[in-house]
Amino acid sequence: MGTLVDTYIESNRDRFLEELKVFLTIPSVSTLPEHKPDIERASEFVAAKLRAAGMQKVERIATEGHPLVYGEWMGAPGKPTVLCYGHYDVQPPDPLEEWITPPFEPSIRDGNLYARGASDDKGQMYIHVKAAEALRNVGGALPVNLKFLIEGEEEVGGLAVDRYVGENAEKLRCDVALVSDTEMFAPGLPTLCVGLRGLVYTELVATGAAQDLHSGMYGGAAPNPLLGLLRIISQLQSPDYRVQVPGFYDDVEPPTPEEKASWAQLPFDEKAFLREEVGSPCLVGEEGFEVLERLWARPTLEVHGFVGGFQGEGAKTVIPAKASAKVSMRLVPRQDPPKILAAFEKQVERLTPPGLRVQVKMLSTAEAVLMSPTHPYLQAAVEALTETFHKPTVFIRAGGSIPIVARFQDSLGVPVVLMGFGLPDDRLHSPNEKFYLPNFFDGIRAVTRFWENLAETRR
Numbered sequence: 001m002g003t004l005v006d007t008y009i010e011s012n013r014d015r016f017l018e019e020l021k022v023f024l025t026i027p028s029v030s031t032l033p034e035h036k037p038d039i040e041r042a043s044e045f046v047a048a049k050l051r052a053a054g055m056q057k058v059e060r061i062a063t064e065g066h067p068l069v070y071g072e073w074m075g076a077p078g079k080p081t082v083l084c085y086g087h088y089d090v091q092p093p094d095p096l097e098e099w100i101t102p103p104f105e106p107s108i109r110d111g112n113l114y115a116r117g118a119s120d121d122k123g124q125m126y127i128h129v130k131a132a133e134a135l136r137n138v139g140g141a142l143p144v145n146l147k148f149l150i151e152g153e154e155e156v157g158g159l160a161v162d163r164y165v166g167e168n169a170e171k172l173r174c175d176v177a178l179v180s181d182t183e184m185f186a187p188g189l190p191t192l193c194v195g196l197r198g199l200v201y202t203e204l205v206a207t208g209a210a211q212d213l214h215s216g217m218y219g220g221a222a223p224n225p226l227l228g229l230l231r232i233i234s235q236l237q238s239p240d241y242r243v244q245v246p247g248f249y250d251d252v253e254p255p256t257p258e259e260k261a262s263w264a265q266l267p268f269d270e271k272a273f274l275r276e277e278v279g280s281p282c283l284v285g286e287e288g289f290e291v292l293e294r295l296w297a298r299p300t301l302e303v304h305g306f307v308g309g310f311q312g313e314g315a316k317t318v319i320p321a322k323a324s325a326k327v328s329m330r331l332v333p334r335q336d337p338p339k340i341l342a343a344f345e346k347q348v349e350r351l352t353p354p355g356l357r358v359q360v361k362m363l364s365t366a367e368a369v370l371m372s373p374t375h376p377y378l379q380a381a382v383e384a385l386t387e388t389f390h391k392p393t394v395f396i397r398a399g400g401s402i403p404i405v406a407r408f409q410d411s412l413g414v415p416v417v418l419m420g421f422g423l424p425d426d427r428l429h430s431p432n433e434k435f436y437l438p439n440f441f442d443g444i445r446a447v448t449r450f451w452e453n454l455a456e457t458r459r
Helices: 001-009 015-022 031-053 122-137 159-165 225-234 258-264 270-276 291-296 337-351 376-389 403-412 438-455
Strands: 056-061 068-075 081-087 107-109 112-114 145-151 176-179 191-196 199-206 300-308 322-331 358-365 394-400 416-418 435-436
Touching: 001 015, 001 107, 001 122, 001 438, 015 112, 015 122, 015 438, 031 145, 056 107, 056 300, 056 394, 068 159, 081 112, 081 122, 081 403, 122 145, 122 438, 145 191, 191 270, 191 376, 191 416, 199 225, 199 337, 225 300, 225 322, 225 337, 225 358, 258 291, 258 394, 291 435, 322 337, 322 403, 337 358, 358 403, 376 416, 376 438, 394 416, 416 438, 435 438
Parallel strands: 081 145, 081 176, 176 416, 191 394
Antiparallel strands: 056 068, 068 145, 107 112, 112 435, 199 322, 199 358, 300 322
16 A cells, blocks of 8 residues: 555645644644643644544543643554554744744745744644545555544643543553654654653742842842852752762663664764754763763753843842742653652752752653663564665664653553654754654655554564
8 A cells, every 4th residue: 555655645745734834833832821722723723634634533632731632543453553642732932033934934945844843743743644644545444543642731741641641541542652753863864762861840949038139238148049049050960960969870770782882883973963953162961971872871950041030131239039940850761750859859958058948849750761672563663664764774762751651651551652753953942943844744654654564563
């Protein structure tokens, strides 16, 4: 059926692209309340397109946060069931002035589609929908059973979908989950991601005096929450980038020598990575580890923002009564998020200067995951990618976190195939996010082949 499916995809290229553009015009920013109507529109768009692709029992599921979208096609008895996951929410587009074209007015330049959410994750998630449509229209039926679960809170922690999966394991029962929210290692190089770092994301809230104080009248006597947070955070990481939280590295599981050897064979150019992706004077990180190992298999601590005091033009000499900072830690296999959070809270308490009260708020967590590339269902994906891109598939890990992946493994007990089609320079979460259009169409082809391969795979 592969040739017929390829023909269908090619003959519908323009329509597929126009539909994706419409999807990308919806500013479904999940973290900002003013975009609640856009979140509703995006979820309605996904539900409509699932119905158009032939899915049944399509529903928008209300949650305490943003809606989930579910649909299924269960017309292949005796064949594997695939749970397709993605998200329709996006990050805020700020700073707007750095976008070459407006973030919610999709624009094509040099074979790339530029828009917020183009790669993360609307474009990649829509690959699954169009793959289902292609197979249904060519063959009248699908080679496997499909269930879709699309969420609207991935960019703010995914609490609603995490709860839903934990409470609806029977409804979501499947043999394998498919997630396209990762990247290929290089253009044209088929890539399967087999590991993700975990996450503990916190907010430190420091309070001092009962109200803002005049720094001339009270400076030298009143505690300053901004300075206090700076002192705490400066002691959470050593000058050689080691995290200074007692017990932080106790459970770290290093990659195997075989995995490290395979990474050494990847076409990675450190100078190009610095120049084209990072853009800083130099790279930094733990001594004694290669760049890819630091990115994929070492835990880290990062600071994402400070809030407090006077931020306007000119001068206002106040000691703020309150300040906050966002701090996260990326974790690797065997590191337990609750254990790390508890150790972090103790260290913050120990480092808090006199006169201040510092609360650690937990914003989100995710466990690290690592999958075996020899699993038959992952091998079905390898074959599909190799056939589509005409090159051997490589295995990588990703430095980011997809919280739902660990939940799928724990609650549903199934392997997760991380078959992503983004590229390292897609500028996720940054201005001028893009999606390489050949990967959109090749992704549809690869997913259809994956499902066809699964239909012939035995556990």
